[in-house]
Amino acid sequence: MRSTNIIKTLLASGLALAAIHSARPASAFDLDTGNAALEVVVQTAAPVILSTVSPSDASLILRVTAVTTTAWFDAIAPYGPTTVGVYSRLGRRPPGESVTNRNKNIALLYASYRTLNSLIPKEADVWTDMLLSVGLDPNDTSTDITTAVGIGNVAGAAVVSAREHDGMNQLGDEGGCLYNCQPYADYLGYSPVNTAYVVKDASRWQPNITTTGNGIFLVQQFVTPQWSVTTPFSYADPSIFFSPPPFMSRWKGNGFGKGVGFADYKEQADQVLQVSAALTDAQKMTAEFFNDKIRSLGASTAFAAATHGLTLDEFVQLDFLVNLAAFDGGIATWQEKLRYDAVRPFTAIRVLYGDTPVQAWGGPGKGTVTDLPASQWKSYLNVADHPEYPSGSACFCAAHAEASRRFLGSDNLGWVVSIPQGSSLVEPGITPAQDITLSFATWTQFEEICGMSRNWGGVHFLASISSGRDLCSPIGDLAYEFVKAHIAGTTP
């Protein structure tokens, strides 16, 4: 039963895990009593992920967290009574080595060091400092698996070896690339039917034009379509998963005439416009909260660990579980995104209404306006770099919630997040007008609100949210069974 100051600080502030960075100096960390996964690795990696991997996509962030938490799980497996690693079987250490957290912490720190150097090699100095900050030697490359250092190094190397060519193209060398290869580049050859300029098929995805405001404009490309063919942890073949077609996204008319499906197509686009026109501060801030996966998904696990008083082992198991659940959910979701290549709301609204004035949110600080040319409508959240259906976030939250329910044995969550006045990233200084709180009494509420927030943010139609949840809730169960079997040591 542990509840560290750092977690209390986090919960009280309602801020991202990144806030840990300044909450407690790493030098104060105690290898015998601390939780190095949360207090050292997350503390070090969260700011790096936020600044280096982000601004990015959940696909890329989830892969970093899934691979790193796998390394934690495998590194401490030899210290449990029955646990076996996912990518290594390093025997079992005598119980006397687990009287304190020291050996487990050392093993997971070295395993993290190996995986983070593989995942984000540009930040090698940060990973070196991470070990130095707790008095460990980054140059210790021991592979003696009777020692914590050796276990960490071997377990980490095994995870790296298994995942570097898992299909995500982390090294850029998939698809026959020899020169000028880029990490995570698409090697499936996805090409959108619509361009940012011309919509040929109003049912299909249109890449959006983006800018940082500096005068350079760029057009989206589907991020990591190869996630759909990446090796899952908890099931063999994603083709067993299927979402029903996004019927309401089908522009069934003859060309752009108003055909059979027109009423449905218009109805779901109008629903997004109606939500946009009536956006509340709570909806805006909820949309922003769930748009930040570390602040929502990541912090929810830290909160649950504190309220349930999880041990180091239990925290590592739960954090690995929820990350692999979301990651494996993402594989199935990307398969369906690729299958349907579905239109985003911004395109549907433009196609339907062109320059006709509509009533909607008019952009940062503008509130609801009635004379907005539909072609100038913008979703409250920036739209992510992939087709619309099904919703990735609805999937991740559903898989995360189901896995958490199963592991913790309860649907209770009881999380209250404080949102200070003016803390919006979209409308800084303006929204929310007053301090507000977001409350999640249960995991079920958490996943439901998470899903809806994508509609409030204007980036998803309703059907995409229920389909994302239906697709990935069962994957949360598979992930739980997978981790449970590894904890029990009953996997082959």
Add this chain to the structure above:
Amino acid sequence: MRSTNIIKTLLASGLALAAIHSARPASAFDLDTGNAALEVVVQTAAPVILSTVSPSDASLILRVTAVTTTAWFDAIAPYGPTTVGVYSRLGRRPPGESVTNRNKNIALLYASYRTLNSLIPKEADVWTDMLLSVGLDPNDTSTDITTAVGIGNVAGAAVVSAREHDGMNQLGDEGGCLYNCQPYADYLGYSPVNTAYVVKDASRWQPNITTTGNGIFLVQQFVTPQWSVTTPFSYADPSIFFSPPPFMSRWKGNGFGKGVGFADYKEQADQVLQVSAALTDAQKMTAEFFNDKIRSLGASTAFAAATHGLTLDEFVQLDFLVNLAAFDGGIATWQEKLRYDAVRPFTAIRVLYGDTPVQAWGGPGKGTVTDLPASQWKSYLNVADHPEYPSGSACFCAAHAEASRRFLGSDNLGWVVSIPQGSSLVEPGITPAQDITLSFATWTQFEEICGMSRNWGGVHFLASISSGRDLCSPIGDLAYEFVKAHIAGTTP
């Protein structure tokens, strides 16, 4: 005849003007004897431009520098014997007010403050600190044109008023945009015939796929095609300028068959491959040098000001002149880029050779390789966000050199730039293998090497370089005549 320490530091180091930032604290600035344009405004603005406007395009950087230097010119005009402003006529101040630089410096600082707040409003705090650092009050909004403060404010406001809607779409409100408008957005509706995925016409521009390496890939969009319809300073109508068609870029075959123009098309693409295969360290570093417009064009003016011992008035006149020459050259160049929409080397090489191995530079640190699939070839410099022909850099350097020759009355330059070992941004730590120097004996050499460096960098065919120079050298003359007339006060 002034030669400040700051300029000597700059010249000795061969570094960008941004280096000024740390070379001398602004608090040491003397309003009576100093050059506030170079020592305060450039010192403050260069790092902001490098970090905020960049990574950007020359079109956007040149507009910031052209508008700011216009404000300088107009602000000190009342203190000259005959000079009149471009956008304001504020009478003439008695000679006694120009005995020292104090009034001219104050006027140009307030004028800079007004224009920089219009151009880069996000950095308002930096512009406020800029005035405070030399003891001036940012809240002094005097419009009394018998005072330096009032002259600066009125001259700056006139420049802002004239240029905010000059066609570049600085405020984002051109083309009828009411909501969610973005600064510098295209309102001409340019749409490429080729996509990043499919080449329909091998003569035409293909947007490239870009990434910062974080797993997000984005497709280029033509940056500010509306530069072509932006109001020039030194001529009325860009349609008087014309570049011959890029004949060798024409894929004249039947579809993708090898037709009439094939030999030419192949010849110019092969030339780029041959250069790529034989790249020297000097060529690589020259390409990087001229790719940084502040470090090359900007610093050359600071160097010339030092060697010619220019007064404050002369420096302001020259810096305004060279910036408007390049800016006005850019308008004509963008008109031609839009007219021909010409193919970049990377596309031509891919179309010609597909996955066939070629000999070329193999990417950072790889040197020349012989088994490079042509489809994986990459130019040494990142390719800019616009069609190939004619070369913008060749134009800017030619206009800049011609204007400098005319103003200084000599082709002599005598600039030697030190390039430290390993200082490459493309191959850091590796290139150049030893310290080298780049030497520019004359402005003619400067513009010739500048042009060629675009071919060495792999982003331009040869025809584009000669055409860029031919197009813009006469614009350097027009710019000189324009500034000369304003100095003499002979404009209507």
